[in-house]
Amino acid sequence: MARYELVKRSVALITLTNPPVNALSSPVRHAIAKSMERALSDPKVTAVVICGENGRFCGGADIREFAGPLRGPPLIPVLDAIEAGRKPVVAAIEGVALGGGFELALVCHYRIAHSKARLGLPEVTLGILPAAGGSQRLPRLIGIPAALELITTGRHISAQEALKLGIVDQVTDQNACEMAVEFALKSVGKPLSSRRVSMLTTPCPPDLDALLEAATMQVKKKARGVMAPLACIQAVRAAATMPFSKGMKRESELMTTLFNSGQAQAFQYCFFAQRTAGKWTLPSGAQWNNSKPREIRSAAVIGLGTMGRGIVVSLARVGISVIAVESEKKLLENGRQMVIGMLERDAKRRGVSASLNLLKFTLSLQDLKDVDLVIEAVFEDMALKKRVFQELSKVCRPTTLLCTNTSGLDVDALAGVTNRPHLVAGMHFFSPAHVMKLLEVVCGPRSSSETIATAMSLGKKMGKVSVAVGNCPGFVGNRMLKPYLDQATFLLEEGATPEQIDKALEDFGFAMGVFRMSDLAGLDVGWRVRKESGLTGPDVDSKNPPRRRQGHRYCPIPDMVCEQGRFGQKTGRGWYMYDKPGDTNAKPDPLIQNLLETYRSRYGIQPRNISDQEIIERCLFVLANEGFRILEDGMAARPEDIDVIYLFGYAFPRHRGGPMFYVSMVGLERVLERLEHYHQAHPDVPHLEPSALLKKLVACGSPPVQKWREYIKTMHSHL
Numbered sequence: 001m002a003r004y005e006l007v008k009r010s011v012a013l014i015t016l017t018n019p020p021v022n023a024l025s026s027p028v029r030h031a032i033a034k035s036m037e038r039a040l041s042d043p044k045v046t047a048v049v050i051c052g053e054n055g056r057f058c059g060g061a062d063i064r065e066f067a068g069p070l071r072g073p074p075l076i077p078v079l080d081a082i083e084a085g086r087k088p089v090v091a092a093i094e095g096v097a098l099g100g101g102f103e104l105a106l107v108c109h110y111r112i113a114h115s116k117a118r119l120g121l122p123e124v125t126l127g128i129l130p131a132a133g134g135s136q137r138l139p140r141l142i143g144i145p146a147a148l149e150l151i152t153t154g155r156h157i158s159a160q161e162a163l164k165l166g167i168v169d170q171v172t173d174q175n176a177c178e179m180a181v182e183f184a185l186k187s188v189g190k191p192l193s194s195r196r197v198s199m200l201t202t203p204c205p206p207d208l209d210a211l212l213e214a215a216t217m218q219v220k221k222k223a224r225g226v227m228a229p230l231a232c233i234q235a236v237r238a239a240a241t242m243p244f245s246k247g248m249k250r251e252s253e254l255m256t257t258l259f260n261s262g263q264a265q266a267f268q269y270c271f272f273a274q275r276t277a278g279k280w281t282l283p284s285g286a287q288w289n290n291s292k293p294r295e296i297r298s299a300a301v302i303g304l305g306t307m308g309r310g311i312v313v314s315l316a317r318v319g320i321s322v323i324a325v326e327s328e329k330k331l332l333e334n335g336r337q338m339v340i341g342m343l344e345r346d347a348k349r350r351g352v353s354a355s356l357n358l359l360k361f362t363l364s365l366q367d368l369k370d371v372d373l374v375i376e377a378v379f380e381d382m383a384l385k386k387r388v389f390q391e392l393s394k395v396c397r398p399t400t401l402l403c404t405n406t407s408g409l410d411v412d413a414l415a416g417v418t419n420r421p422h423l424v425a426g427m428h429f430f431s432p433a434h435v436m437k438l439l440e441v442v443c444g445p446r447s448s449s450e451t452i453a454t455a456m457s458l459g460k461k462m463g464k465v466s467v468a469v470g471n472c473p474g475f476v477g478n479r480m481l482k483p484y485l486d487q488a489t490f491l492l493e494e495g496a497t498p499e500q501i502d503k504a505l506e507d508f509g510f511a512m513g514v515f516r517m518s519d520l521a522g523l524d525v526g527w528r529v530r531k532e533s534g535l536t537g538p539d540v541d542s543k544n545p546p547r548r549r550q551g552h553r554y555c556p557i558p559d560m561v562c563e564q565g566r567f568g569q570k571t572g573r574g575w576y577m578y579d580k581p582g583d584t585n586a587k588p589d590p591l592i593q594n595l596l597e598t599y600r601s602r603y604g605i606q607p608r609n610i611s612d613q614e615i616i617e618r619c620l621f622v623l624a625n626e627g628f629r630i631l632e633d634g635m636a637a638r639p640e641d642i643d644v645i646y647l648f649g650y651a652f653p654r655h656r657g658g659p660m661f662y663v664s665m666v667g668l669e670r671v672l673e674r675l676e677h678y679h680q681a682h683p684d685v686p687h688l689e690p691s692a693l694l695k696k697l698v699a700c701g702s703p704p705v706q707k708w709r710e711y712i713k714t715m716h717s718h719l
């Protein structure tokens with residue numbers, strides 16, 4: 001777990017050897033402690049260099065170990081012994097020095113970083129704080145404001161920024177380990193006391209209280225209800241106001257509180273869920289590690305609406321040449337200008353030059369004959385999409401992959417009109433596509449493993465979190481959204497207001513409640529979908545009771561809002577009112593209040609007081625209930641995939657872990673009992689009926705979410 005060598009006859013080189021990221025697992029901590037003892041006691045050794053194998057210094061504590069009791073030597077004494085040693089120790093940082101890895105570097109007396117290395121204290125993103133002295137040493141080294149920013153955001157920084165901040169002593173383009181050995185030899189005999197960061201006095205700004213107060217306000221606003229950034233601020237305050245030993249005690253107390261809060265568990269679950277989600281499988285046995293993706297050098301995007309434009313930008317900024325297609329000259333010109341503007345702004349922000357030379361704009365599908373892959377992003381209309389796919393089938397070379405950005409239509413029906421159904425898949429981006437990280441890769445029953453591997457790998461290349469899903473209406477994310485939205489509108493009927501429902505969801509941790517979010521997204525989109533599926537509009541049978549459709553409860557309030565031309569922020573009116581179209585400041589609208597009151601009295605509904613608890617339970621338990629059905633149907637491979645979809649596509653609060661993790665933390669038995677209760681009260685809402693999988697899991701003793709897969713029948717798996 002750590003290799004010990006003597007180099008240049010007097011330097012002990014300690015190499016961490018724990019692939020893939022040299023995490024500080026128990027055996028690694030043990031090996032470091034033993035190696036340091038050996039180096040410090042060997043008279044031949046005058047200096048020490050610590051580095052990591054395979055060009056990676058250290059990715060921090062082994063996060064998997066957090067789930068169990070501490071085994072092996074605790075990290076803090078191991079680190080303290082390095083700093084206190086009488087021989088100079090140099091950290092040779094290549095690849096990454098993150099979390100405990102960064103803290104390891106901070107106890108070394110010198111730090112040499114490769115120019116491509118990244119450093120940071122990302123603990124806050126795992127619901128904890130840098131509790132191996134990081135919160136106490138970093139402020140001493142670089143001052144309160146810079147340390148506060150790095151610790152509360154968990155941001156990774158480049159070696160160059162680390163040099164500027166005074167974190168590293170030297171940056172090199174050469175072998176960092178060899179440079180560190182040379183550096184170590186030169187440091188022999190120099191006094192070490194000023195190099196022991198724990199001995200430094202924290203430079204304390206005069207406006208400390210104001211600074212910490214401002215940071216507190218900022219993190220409260222940014223991460224509602226999240227404890228870790230607040231604990232980080234308290235730890236930094238301790239670094240500013242207490243001696244090192246007392247600060248370490250405070251750091252440890254804060255860490256204990258976070259560890260016991262449940263939020264840390266949720267964040268750490270998210271970390272692993274994100275990595276698990278990339279590991280797709282198909283019923284054929286093909287999977288992520290036995291299927292080769294094709295290299296995509298050129299692509300085409302059809303349709304330059306909001307989605308199409310975002311997709312073009314996502315492709316071009318990772319070096320793929322893109323042909324963008326529109327049906328009319330004016331739309332094409334408009335799209336061209338928007339895409340160029342987006343790419344230029346993006347390049348400016350990243351400090352690179354915009355890859356405009358990769359773009360071509362055309363009105364003709366004939367220009368697509370040589371591209372490697374096409375992403376269709378036309379209007380959400382099956383007949384139109386089928387025409388496009390038929391045309392592509394004729395125009396593109398037989399090996400071109402044909403993908404659709406549909407948000408819920410049948411991908412296999414599109415595959416069926418082509419001459420290459422095995423090369424067809426869904427690539428469902430989320431709006432705005434160049435910003436949102438989620439990509440649902442929809443595996444049709446005929447999609448080949450190479451097609452799925454290519455779509456998944458292209459997603460990764462574009463910086464997306466790609467999740468493979470089955471082909472069912474709405475796929476995973478939008479299929480679950482429907483019952484969630486339904487509950488929100490049923491609650492309006494029963495007596496709640498949009499403000500109340502939004503507040504309950506925002507207090508739960510969502511950045512925006514469902515109605516504010518709908519106003520942002522545009523209410524007309526859902527209205528069009530409801531009209532197309534026969535739920536509203538002139539085609540609805542007039543004999544239909546007004547609050548029932550297709551045999552189930554239906555709430556027409558969203559249609560009534562749209563009928564008034566209230567489409568959300570873009571029209572300045574929606575569930576809320578805004579000062580002008582495009583404004584984002586939502587204000588409660590008396591007209592909506594009026595509409596709700598009139599509606600309730602028309603249908604004889606006696607409004608009742610609805611608690612926040614009921615809002616959360618009905619909206620979120622029904623969301624997870626649909627998630628269970630999706631797992632039963634084999635449309636998602638595992639609960640982690642569903643959670644990742646909700647974290648990255650629907651801004652589910654990370655400290656809750658995603659809808660499936662959340663219900664597992666509430667307790668499946670309780671969720672089942674509440675769903676049964678609500679279903680009894682609303683028997684005409686089938687989505688409230690507890691799913692068979694939920695019942696089965698409860699009957700089996702409510703296993704942890706990571707074990708649910710074992711209880712899901714795989715017969716029906718589409719993945």
Ligand SMILES: CCCCCCC/C=C/C(=O)SCCNC(=O)CCNC(=O)[C@H](O)C(C)(C)COP(=O)(O)OP(=O)(O)OC[C@H]1O[C@@H](n2cnc3c(N)ncnc32)[C@H](O)[C@@H]1OP(=O)(O)O
Pocket residue numbers: 020021023059060061062063064075076096098099100101122123126129130131132252255272275276
């Ligand atoms: C009083 C109590 C004292 C306790 C003090 C504890 C204080 C210290 C806390 C910490 O250090 S918390 C950990 C901080 N570190 C991180 O958050 C880094 C996490 N890792 C990453 O960001 C990335 O993995 C990476 C290092 C940037 C590499 O990215 P890359 O894309 O190349 O690979 P991945 O697919 O992300 O990872 C590969 C593989 O490795 C697993 N893994 C990564 N980091 C860790 C880790 N720190 N612990 C355990 N496992 C880790 C990851 O899950 C992947 O596994 P597989 O999916 O391949 O199984």
